[in-house]
Amino acid sequence: MKPVVPLILTFSGLFSATIQAEVSYRIDLTQPLHHSASVEVNFPKTSSSHFTVNLPVWRTGKYQVLPLADSIRSFSAKDEAGQPLPVVRMASGEWQVGLTQPTAVSVSYQLHANQLGERVAHIDGTHAFLDASGVFVYSPEFRDEAITVSMQVPDSWRSYSGMAKGEQAHSFVGTSYDVLVDSPIETGINHHRQFSADGRDYELVVWGEGNYDLDKMVADLTKLSGQANAIWEGYPFERYVYMVHATSGVSGATEHLNSTIIQRPRFSFRERKDYLGFIKTASHEFVHTWNVKAYRPVGLVPYDYQKENMSELLWLSEGSTSYFQSQLLLRAGVITVKEFFDDLAKRIAKNELTPGREVQSVAEASVNQWSSGDGDYAINHSANIYSEGVLASLALDFSLLDESGLKHSYRDLHKALYRDHRVPAGFDVSDVQQILMKLTGEDYNAWWQTHINSPLSLDFPALLKKAGLKMDYSKDSKSIPYTGMKPDSSLILTQVLRDSPAWNAGIVAGDEIVAINGLKVTAKGFDARIKDFKAGGQIEITLFSDDRLKSVLLTLGEQQSGQLMLKSVKKPSRSQKAFFEAWSGIDWPFDRKGLLKS
Known part of the structure; x- marks a missing residue:
């Protein structure tokens, strides 16, 4: 490990051991x-x-x-x-x-x-x-x-x-x-590793036993940690500590000045899909070392530890962090192009199944974050600073690329925030809009009103087409019936999506499903039973609502089976390929047949 350097007053988080404590x-x-x-x-x-x-x-x-x-x-x-x-x-x-x-x-x-x-x-x-x-x-x-x-x-x-x-x-x-x-x-009692990347020292500390591979974790964290210069100029730290808890059940993560704590179930590291959850989380918290810790909205500077710290820009603090996490991993070669596309496609698909996106803006969601909850009401009437924040970031990134002729991207906005609004300063909406104007020469007030201060509504096919991409499903995908309700293991509905068939039939969260067309149904067989019918058809749902037995006629809707995917458009143009490369930071990944290169 390199010697500790003297403190410079930048909230760097690394301090001389000769400090006289008060x-x-x-x-x-x-x-x-x-x-x-x-x-x-x-x-x-x-x-x-x-x-x-x-x-x-x-x-x-x-x-x-x-x-x-x-x-x-x-x-x-x-x-x-x-x-x-x-x-x-x-x-x-x-x-x-x-x-x-x-x-x-x-x-x-x-x-x-x-x-x-x-x-x-x-x-x-x-x-x-x-x-x-x-x-x-x-x-x-x-x-x-x-x-x-x-x-x-x-x-x-x-x-x-x-x-x-x-x-x-x-x-x-x-x-x-x-x-x-x-x-x-x-x-x-823990495992400890040290490594370096781009002139900075890093440590990995893991508590708890599990099926993790320390060598792989260090190798991928080294690649990730070396990608910071893709966005920012300089570091807010000299040494950074990745802390990991391999636990029984709990999961989550929190960013800090020059460290992070990541919690994962102890046997959720070996399978690729599980490991992706870990490394994406590590990337998210690493991005936060700049975005939130080194620069953050004025409502959070300085922190007031005894009450809520309000800001209408929490979507930018959290959503853009989630947005950048996969970009850095893609650039580092830690995730594949397909994994990058799958992540974005899942976010788009989730957005389509979140009725609250039509009700609440990301600015309002930011202000409401301190009192926000989850469950049925939230998904039907609220936006999410993480989920919708990612897509607002995508829209802003594509707008910047468009308006600047591919000279500037969303990365340049964050580079400027780190350079000019570092803690103990802060930034507000006008600061962000001024940076956007400097990068593009355009006034972003109208764009902000439409995308940030109003519920976010994006034309994803048109947006993705700019980068030569389209949304599609696998060849075996087909139309299947859709109810818009989600039961738990006791067949009690935890979620009924607004304007879905179940919602329009008068079914509400908390109702308990008993039978379909007069025949008993189990939680394990609920989805399979629904697939026995055709979209557009009517079924009779018997349920308990407030302890009263009742029957409801429900007209089934329609949805596509399988996972949403991102593919290349047919015959992508040079401008589309250039847009993709300026956006993603990697070369065009498809061959002439539209297949991903190995």
Whole structure:
């Protein structure tokens, strides 16, 4: 590993180990079996009569208020002489310490850490994952002061973080609480690898056993990590840590300043389709190191840890990250062209089956993200900053390529955001539109109103044709009946799509299917039973609705079987091929017969 370089004030996340810490954290992890730890925090001398101590009510990367402070018990405070100080709980995630004279303040508390799936804090006999938002309190008065974290851990444990190592074993240092809260710690029994790409150092830390191949992971992460210069000029870090949890059930990921935590079911690495889920997630979080961590909308700069951070540009923060994740993997040769096309085709197909896209814009979805849910109402009345954000990004990318004569793309927008609006600055809609005008010479206000401030409606055939592509199904695809409803294993409907045959027949989510045409149906055989009929035909659905038995006549709709695919148009023109290459960053991948080259 290269020597740690001195801090430059860019939120780079890499800090000199010689920093003199002003706020010190100590956590005892030597009794981890019951998910518990003891925490002590020492603050410098303060003159405040009411010293405020906070624990965030949300964690970065998840735009949702969480009950993080519920994991804290036995909260107490002392002055510099070790005498108890009065503490009053003021709100969720806030304590007020009463002072009669200037003094340093020490607070201590018991932490219960069993939120693995939330990627906040998890402690057991094999490891501890510590995201400061759910572990370490802070005082707004000393938020910008340097910090140090010291840990007492079992002898066999090894500790890693995006922060620089401290002078003692199992300790880390940073320049502020903001660095601490965005630099999670993984300590325990784990696998560790180091590698380099494009002049930067990387680490892979894996906790948990599973069917992963460390050599393959390192090889592909090396290729991915070397592709950053396809979008941005420069790096916001010198060292980056990929943390991976191979777990029993939970999955997800969170981006941080110079690291990420990725969780996957422990036996979901070997099969190609499963491994693609992992490597796409790794790419997504890597992109976030720039987009969200190095530059983000003004509503999120600086982070306010005690309330929602609103922005109408979350679709750009999240959707464009999802959009770029496969592009970088394609350029790196980690995924094939077919896998790249399949991913985009699935997103288009999902969009077509999301009625909420006709109701809510991506701008409104961004503002509503903090209170958004899932389920039947969401899919019928809401857009998604990730799913629809990808397609809004696609539309904007193609518009930029069109308007600039292939000289500029969506990558150039993000390059400019990183160059000119890096944290602690931020950017708003007018900043984005000004960049678009500089790149194309065109005013994007009308485009923005149509595609961003209004529900997104795209003509995908016309859009894809620009890049010489068309949508199609396999030769064995056929028309099959369609109901628009989705039952769970108990035949209770979890989803009824708006304006679908089931919706128009008066069937609603929560209804329980009993029979079709008077014959009992099972959850396992539901789809097969529907296929016994023809599109346009009528069937009788018997169901319980609010515990009342009723029968409903349903006229079956029509849909195409099989998976949507992207193929080459017949006789693509030179301009279409050039558009594809400017968009994707790779050569035209089809032969003269329209087949993908090997």
